[in-house]
Amino acid sequence: MQLLIIKNYKELSKAACIILTKELKKNPSSNIAFATGKTPKGLYKELIKANKKHLINFSKIKAFSLDEYYPIKKSDKQSYYYYLHSNLFSHINVNPSNIHLLNSEAKSPKKECSDKHCPFHNGFGMHGRTFDGAVIKMNMQKTAIIEWPRFIYLNKFERYEKRRSRIKVHKPDCIDLKVGDNVKVMETRPISKTKNFVIVEVEKK
């Protein structure tokens, strides 16, 4: 650990900005967890200034939040979603699809669970794409098959053809599911050879 003693808050904010600038030069696609509260506000102002002067580039970073209130509307000024957007993200060149904040509006399952791949209870990390699909099969433990329509343009016939995509997804222990339910799934790091999506929301039919 390196201890820096800095004389005041303004200098501290500048020093932190320089550290992050150097880090992003080395690793432009860094994963960064942004804190909230009063302390980092000065740093965020410095980062916005540096970004406007093209001294720091956020276009490749992946942004995460450390925590969030629940439940709270994203538009609520008390939410960390609102804080991070208004104090930082809206003013820098971060790619909105690389911003991954905890969803304060998620419909959370009530049950407790010890599933180590559960995004609700064990903080299993999610990133990447999401799909909405319908459950078509569920006879395996912790796994469901979901399906959604996609449209493919056929040059030869100059029309779209409806095809169906199917994937195997992880069903956390705490989610109750039946065939026909609509679900939202999100990409994760691989859970098994054939699974790298997990169910994050269920719309009961």
Ligand SMILES: [Zn+2]
């Ligand atoms: Zn769970």
